Amino acid sequence: MIRRAIVAMVSLILTAVPVLAGQQPATGQFLPANDLPPDQKLPAAPFLIGAYAFIWLALMFYLWTIWRRLGKVEKEMRVLDERQRSHAR
Amino acid sequence: MTFAKAAFLVLKKDFTIEVKSGEIVYTTLFFAVSCVLIFAIAFVKEGQPVEGAGAGILWIAVLFAGNLALGRTFERERYGETVRALLLAPAPRAAIYVGKLLGIVLLLLAAECLLVPMVAFLFHAPLFSRPLMLTAILSLGTLGFASVGTLFAAMLVRSRTRDVMLPILLYPITVPVIIAGVLGTSALLQSPVDEPMAQLWIWMLVSFDAVFVTLALWTFEPLMTE
Amino acid sequence: MRKLFAPLLIVTAGMFAYAPIVIANTRYESTMFLVQKIFYFHFASWMAWAAAIGVCGVASAFYLFRGSPAGDRLAVAGAELAVLFGAFGLVSGSLWGRKAWGVWWQWDARLTMALMAELIFVSYLLVRKYGGPGAEKLAAGMGIFGAATTPFIYKSVDWWRTIHPQTSVVRKLGDGTVPDMYFAMLYCSVAFLLLFASLLTIRMQLEGRRAELDRLYLALEDPS
Numbered sequence: 001m002i003r004r005a006i007v008a009m010v011s012l013i014l015t016a017v018p019v020l021a022g023q024q025p026a027t028g029q030f031l032p033a034n035d036l037p038p039d040q041k042l043p044a045a046p047f048l049i050g051a052y053a054f055i056w057l058a059l060m061f062y063l064w065t066i067w068r069r070l071g072k073v074e075k076e077m078r079v080l081d082e083r084q085r086s087h088a089r
Numbered sequence: 090m091t092f093a094k095a096a097f098l099v100l101k102k103d104f105t106i107e108v109k110s111g112e113i114v115y116t117t118l119f120f121a122v123s124c125v126l127i128f129a130i131a132f133v134k135e136g137q138p139v140e141g142a143g144a145g146i147l148w149i150a151v152l153f154a155g156n157l158a159l160g161r162t163f164e165r166e167r168y169g170e171t172v173r174a175l176l177l178a179p180a181p182r183a184a185i186y187v188g189k190l191l192g193i194v195l196l197l198l199a200a201e202c203l204l205v206p207m208v209a210f211l212f213h214a215p216l217f218s219r220p221l222m223l224t225a226i227l228s229l230g231t232l233g234f235a236s237v238g239t240l241f242a243a244m245l246v247r248s249r250t251r252d253v254m255l256p257i258l259l260y261p262i263t264v265p266v267i268i269a270g271v272l273g274t275s276a277l278l279q280s281p282v283d284e285p286m287a288q289l290w291i292w293m294l295v296s297f298d299a300v301f302v303t304l305a306l307w308t309f310e311p312l313m314t315e
Numbered sequence: 316m317r318k319l320f321a322p323l324l325i326v327t328a329g330m331f332a333y334a335p336i337v338i339a340n341t342r343y344e345s346t347m348f349l350v351q352k353i354f355y356f357h358f359a360s361w362m363a364w365a366a367a368i369g370v371c372g373v374a375s376a377f378y379l380f381r382g383s384p385a386g387d388r389l390a391v392a393g394a395e396l397a398v399l400f401g402a403f404g405l406v407s408g409s410l411w412g413r414k415a416w417g418v419w420w421q422w423d424a425r426l427t428m429a430l431m432a433e434l435i436f437v438s439y440l441l442v443r444k445y446g447g448p449g450a451e452k453l454a455a456g457m458g459i460f461g462a463a464t465t466p467f468i469y470k471s472v473d474w475w476r477t478i479h480p481q482t483s484v485v486r487k488l489g490d491g492t493v494p495d496m497y498f499a500m501l502y503c504s505v506a507f508l509l510l511f512a513s514l515l516t517i518r519m520q521l522e523g524r525r526a527e528l529d530r531l532y533l534a535l536e537d538p539s
Contacts (some may be wrong), residue, residue, distance in 0.1 A: 063514075069521055070520070077527070080531050089537070
């Protein structure tokens, strides 16, 4: 279930990138952003913060999924252990 | 039995069956042709084809047909329950792989002989301006695609979900070959022909083929062991 | 491995906590200014990604030729981390590209092939999940082939005229003219490699517990 969610999320991200790319108007193709007229310049900070925030959030999410999966396995193990004990009796 | 002879025998066996039934050849060729026709309907607007679409369409048709043919050749082995017999034969496993690979490559080359004139005709693509380079790009690209495809199709024979899994496995891994093939072909379609570019892609294809074929020969044996 | 894990985790956390300060203290690049600072995590992500793919490929080969179950577990962990770090690299690169090139995505050789490598390892995970019995071997084949295509991706920028900077950028950073940038790059790379090592350990632990669970189930069904 969680793995499925991860796969879904990753593929969503991967497909979203080219899709977003398609929506952008072609702003001068290869022109370095500094040569653009000042009203078209993008402020850099949101991109910088976005990149670092994404990495941190994705990392936290990944750790959370591992924690969830470990918890599930441990729970199943406890159930199994109990079943085995009742079996032996 | 030598390596070459064993490979040749596997090829001959497939060829004999194919001559009798013709199943894979006809279905694959028909599929490839109908692919190109659909693209022709989609991409030719008012008699004028979309610029530079020819290379991509040619390759997509080859890949789709290749996927179909790969699935079918091993499906036949599975259906006749001859996979085990084939693997038990007193021949190197890699020779069996080479025999199968040659069969697929020959089939796809035959399909290309049909597709190239068709694409040239339907999309006004000057595909015959550099016949040697085109042959090199097509055959190297086909070899690269088929080398990985044959390996994975053979592995998937035992899998329940082989129909879904083959394209999922095959396309991402062969993407470098596909990119090289498409870009090399479209370099040939430009006017004037961008020869250095086409040559660069041919060398890329050679290196990809070397890597893929070596890896496939190396891993075929352990992958096919139960 | 267990004993080493706690110090590893502490060092990694410490390095990551200090990383913003290191990055903030570097000088600004002359054409891109602030947005160039994405570089430190971007580059480091791809370093960790390369390590993950290398681990996955070697472990897959070990599993295939030696039949070692530990190799299989290591390969899964490596593939999953390759997807994770690849996503880091792709997203941070895309954000950087929006500012520096003016587009989110450009279909040039490096970007395309990086995306394809990401897809290879996503499909590796798909095969493991939905391949049914015998999927481990298939996946091992995937891992080996995926690892074999990665060097091409690394060198692709040197072979073709693309808009992505060439690999020589890294060498140029190392010639001593910008020691602070070079240091930050190395610092982040080490931090990410340590992060990779600790995540790999955790993920291996999970896979080990799963194997144990399978063994328990088998023992329960077959009490003899």
